[in-house]
Amino acid sequence: MSHEVIKHPGLNLGAAHGPQHDASEALMFGFWIFLMSDAILFGLVFASYVTLVNATAGGPEPHALYDIKSVFIETLLLLASSFTFGMASLALKYQHSTARLIGWLMVTLVLGVTFLDFELHDFVSMFAKDGVPSRSGFLSAFFDLVPLHGLHVAGGCIWLICLVGQIAKYGVDTQAKHGVMRLALFWHFLDIVWIAIYSVVYLAGLA
Amino acid sequence: MIDQFRDDEETASRKLEERKDFYSYVWGFSLALAMTLVPFAVVHWGAMRGLSLLIFIGAIALVQMAVHFRFFLHIGWRQKREDLLLLLFSTLLMVIMGAGTIWIMASLAMRMSLPASP
Numbered sequence: 001m002s003h004e005v006i007k008h009p010g011l012n013l014g015a016a017h018g019p020q021h022d023a024s025e026a027l028m029f030g031f032w033i034f035l036m037s038d039a040i041l042f043g044l045v046f047a048s049y050v051t052l053v054n055a056t057a058g059g060p061e062p063h064a065l066y067d068i069k070s071v072f073i074e075t076l077l078l079l080a081s082s083f084t085f086g087m088a089s090l091a092l093k094y095q096h097s098t099a100r101l102i103g104w105l106m107v108t109l110v111l112g113v114t115f116l117d118f119e120l121h122d123f124v125s126m127f128a129k130d131g132v133p134s135r136s137g138f139l140s141a142f143f144d145l146v147p148l149h150g151l152h153v154a155g156g157c158i159w160l161i162c163l164v165g166q167i168a169k170y171g172v173d174t175q176a177k178h179g180v181m182r183l184a185l186f187w188h189f190l191d192i193v194w195i196a197i198y199s200v201v202y203l204a205g206l207a
Numbered sequence: 208m209i210d211q212f213r214d215d216e217e218t219a220s221r222k223l224e225e226r227k228d229f230y231s232y233v234w235g236f237s238l239a240l241a242m243t244l245v246p247f248a249v250v251h252w253g254a255m256r257g258l259s260l261l262i263f264i265g266a267i268a269l270v271q272m273a274v275h276f277r278f279f280l281h282i283g284w285r286q287k288r289e290d291l292l293l294l295l296f297s298t299l300l301m302v303i304m305g306a307g308t309i310w311i312m313a314s315l316a317m318r319m320s321l322p323a324s325p
Binding site for chain 2: 005006007008009010011012014016025029032033036037039040043044046047048050051054068072075076079082083086087090093094185188189191192195196199200203204206207
């Protein structure tokens with residue numbers, strides 16, 4: 001069992017799920033290709049941020065705008081949500097009760113929404129210090145990059161709510177299983193993008 | 208009787224696999240947590256400065272990304288399809304385009320005598 005070939009990224013359903021396990025291979029590979037193209041999009045937005053980070057045009061600089069405590073809490077929230085999504089994937093793979101699966105998904109949703117709440121507070125406090133997108137090239141690039149990730153997280157949250165509704169109505173069928181598995185990839189991927197954001201934007205900006 | 212025995216064995220091996228999968232997430236979470244705490248602590252208490260601090264933050268971030276890919280996305284060497292190759296190729300494209308952009312734009316900024324990138 002332990003030497004079973006991994007069919008696709010993310011937690012594999014395994015032979016116990018029969019044809020659903022076989023059907024997931026092509027679906028998950030296709031979603032993986034999308035994620036890699038999304039990664040390149042993020043990579044280039046990062047490049048434009050690094051290019052413009054010194055173009056403050058006399059406006060506020062990173063030191064004056066970033067709040068390390070808030071970013072630290074956001075990082076922990078996203079990391080915890082990655083772990084709770086992992087627990088949801090385990091509940092799916094090992095066919096635990098539907099309540100347990102939905103429970104872990106809801107915990108993940110709460111963590112994701114709390115993350116967005118902290119991030120919005122960050123933006124509002126930046127606006128209060130004249131850190132608006134039109135102020136300088138640096139701020140334009142910042143508000144291109146960080147809210148792009150935030151929008152992805154918001155999209156993931158909406159997707160999660162839809163999946164929970166789908167499971168509540170139709171049960172854990174093939175569609176629901178593949179939906180949860182693809183959202184798991186998306187969610188873990190967004191956490192990886194956040195590592196780059198807190199390192200390149202916040203920690204390097206405050207260093 | 209034999210069927211019963213086989214079922215028990217199957218349940219046991221599944222339980223074992225579940226424990227293994229569970230600890231994979233616990234390991235991933237613990238390693239990622241450590242690699243989050245260290246750079247935040249270093250920046251917060253100003254233990255390092257300048258270029259060496261930037262290199263330190265970047266190196267830890269790269270290792271943490273590898274941990275996430277390994278333990279949360281389960282990317283390994285035994286993939287059936289080209290998942291890992293696709294990831295490495297995308298990384299190569301990103302490095303060429305990202306590093307190229309930063310290099311050219313920093314050089315341009317210097318020649319235009321604007322403040323250059325670090």
